[in-house]
Amino acid sequence: MTSHDERHALLDELDLLRARRAELEATFAADDHPHDMGEQSEATQRRDELTWVDGRIRDITYLLDAAARAGNGLPGRVCVGSVVALRYPDGRSERLKVTRVPDDDFPTVTPESPLGRALLGAGVGDEIEWAAPEGRLRARVESVDSDVGGER
Template identity: 30%
Template sequence: MSDLEGQQLTAAQRAALDAELADMEGPQRKAAVDAIATARAFGDLSENFEYHAAKNEQGLLEARITRLQHKLQHAVIVEHTSTDSVGVGSIVEIEDEQGERMEIEISSVGGVSPTSPLGGALMGAAVGEGVDVPAPRGSWRATVVSIRAA
């Protein structure tokens, strides 16, 4: 599955992305256009660093908007409310082999992706279950301490 197609999102995650897109398409886009207009007023465009920087920022913004629109169009909305097993939208507390604990959210938006090594290892795991997490320097073991819905 590509990074942009068929990502699983909860309704709350989709709403956050919708809000981010609205901000990009509204105030951020207007600010980019205003920055270009201001820089254009400085004169000769061939040597106008501010103009070229503003155009570059506008291009990056438009690329982010396109990627976000594509992600939203192809997203699969899921609602994982079970605390019996880990799924998209779960907040999971895990403990590693050294006894260190961490809390993570399984999410394609701002959390641990369900397709990442850690997310993939945790998907479907239950409380008390140990999972092997593949890593570049060898796998490590994590135990699920608790699961709650986001």
């Protein structure tokens, strides 16, 4: 999987799966103990679907991570381990690292976060957009530096 469109299709599917997972979990919280066979059957079907959804989320996350690692050799493209400089429309700038490991000394973002998802695969000069609690945010990728440590 190397194409930008394939990656975005997987990210979209991941969003849908996570939303479905939340819906399924909510039904378990709302259920009290099933009283008849029909209710028990429905609960079993929801548990089976939740197991399938969890497996698919795990598979897609693995594919996206593998694709990000494969992209480590592409200059100017954001992948796991990249340090990125962003410029916001208001002129403000920020440098952060796309990583799974938090760093107390440097701002980080996980590849699964909305900003991390928008960054993965982006190149220098690309405009990115993502959902945040305060609404849709935008920024331009000013620079992309590979991590010297080569995060895996």
